[in-house]
Amino acid sequence: MNIIEVKDVVKDYSGHRALDHVSLNVEEGTIYGLLGPNGAGKTSLIRILNQITRPDEGEVLLNGKPLAPSDVMHMGYLPEERGLYKKMKVLSHIVYLGRLKGMSKNDAHRAAMEWLERMDLAEWANKKVEALSKGMAQKVQFIATVVHNPKLLIFDEPFSGFDPVNTEQLKKEILRLNDNGSTILFSTHNMASVEEVCKEFTLINKSRAVLQGNVYDIRRRFKKNLFRVHVAEPVLAPDNALYSIVSLSPRLQSGCEATVKLNQGVSTRDAISNLNGNYTLLGFEELLPSMNEIFIETVTDSNEQR
Numbered sequence: 001m002n003i004i005e006v007k008d009v010v011k012d013y014s015g016h017r018a019l020d021h022v023s024l025n026v027e028e029g030t031i032y033g034l035l036g037p038n039g040a041g042k043t044s045l046i047r048i049l050n051q052i053t054r055p056d057e058g059e060v061l062l063n064g065k066p067l068a069p070s071d072v073m074h075m076g077y078l079p080e081e082r083g084l085y086k087k088m089k090v091l092s093h094i095v096y097l098g099r100l101k102g103m104s105k106n107d108a109h110r111a112a113m114e115w116l117e118r119m120d121l122a123e124w125a126n127k128k129v130e131a132l133s134k135g136m137a138q139k140v141q142f143i144a145t146v147v148h149n150p151k152l153l154i155f156d157e158p159f160s161g162f163d164p165v166n167t168e169q170l171k172k173e174i175l176r177l178n179d180n181g182s183t184i185l186f187s188t189h190n191m192a193s194v195e196e197v198c199k200e201f202t203l204i205n206k207s208r209a210v211l212q213g214n215v216y217d218i219r220r221r222f223k224k225n226l227f228r229v230h231v232a233e234p235v236l237a238p239d240n241a242l243y244s245i246v247s248l249s250p251r252l253q254s255g256c257e258a259t260v261k262l263n264q265g266v267s268t269r270d271a272i273s274n275l276n277g278n279y280t281l282l283g284f285e286e287l288l289p290s291m292n293e294i295f296i297e298t299v300t301d302s303n304e305q306r
């Protein structure tokens with residue numbers, strides 16, 4: 001069942017069409033990525049989902065029904081522009097925002113403390129927000145978004161401003177929230193995170209949805225027939241009837257490792273059996289394109305077509 005259905009949505013801002021007949025479905029229980037270059041329209045869509053603005057055309061359904069004001073109580077929204085009250089203490093701030101989402105004081109306090117501990121911020125609970133570093137403040141805002149344990153979480157650029165260690169921590173928490181039953185939709189420029197955590201995605205370019213579907217299926221659809229081959233022998237024969245060598249791994253301790261492109265019509269089975277006949281084959285692995293490569297290829301193609 002779809003928790004969100006975006007149907008043919010159009011959003012205009014004084015002469016600029018930010019969303020041009022965009023449709024997408026987010027299945028309940030999934031992690032969904034919203035991708036696109038700067039200015040593509042991601043935040044415009046997220047703001048419609050959060051009822052900060054309305055579509056000019058089309059509609060958005062939540063659990064099969066048109067969005068209603070009370071729905072925001074069951075959502076958690078991390079906006080792109082972060083904002084906390086600097087003079088408030090960290091714990092009081094999270095409790096205050098949890099209470100606004102209908103939590104009792106005790107529940108909000110307990111959940112806030114659990115989260116602060118999990119995010120390594122417990123010792124900051126009674127410090128003022130203004131004393132936090134930028135990354136710590138971002139973590140606090142993340143906690144404030146999830147503290148009421150909403151069924152639907154919408155994050156706009158959740159990884160922006162985080163160092164690699166905190167990015168990993170955040171990814172882990174997003175996966176844990178999803179395991180515990182929350183559906184998650186987030187916009188990001190971090191393509192590695194899309195490969196690691198998203199099941200499905202929509203790529204928006206210049207206000208239109210230009211690519212959408214399952215991450216793994218789309219990576220397979222864009223595959224270029226590239227394989228990594230590792231043999232024990234010091235050299236691999238250059239281009240032949242089976243493959244052409246795309247690149248060789250430099251300074252390998254033992255053997256030879258190369259990225260090869262199989263020739264048209266050559267099956268994986270043929271390639272493996274031929275390599276096995278001529279070499280001590282240590283490794284043979286298909287290389288799927290990264291989401292980064294797919295993003296660049298799709299955006300470039302779509303810009304050329306318009």
Ligand SMILES: Nc1ncnc2c1ncn2[C@@H]1O[C@H](COP(=O)(O)OP(=O)(O)OP(=O)(O)O)[C@@H](O)[C@H]1O
Nearest residue numbers: 013014016018036037038039040041042043044045
């Ligand atoms: N309130 C507004 N008034 C006028 N134009 C707007 C408004 N909000 C967004 N836009 C315009 O709509 C377009 C889409 O903006 P949006 O913020 O949705 O993009 P985005 O995909 O989230 O970009 P980024 O990755 O840079 O955050 C941009 O050209 C932006 O300038």
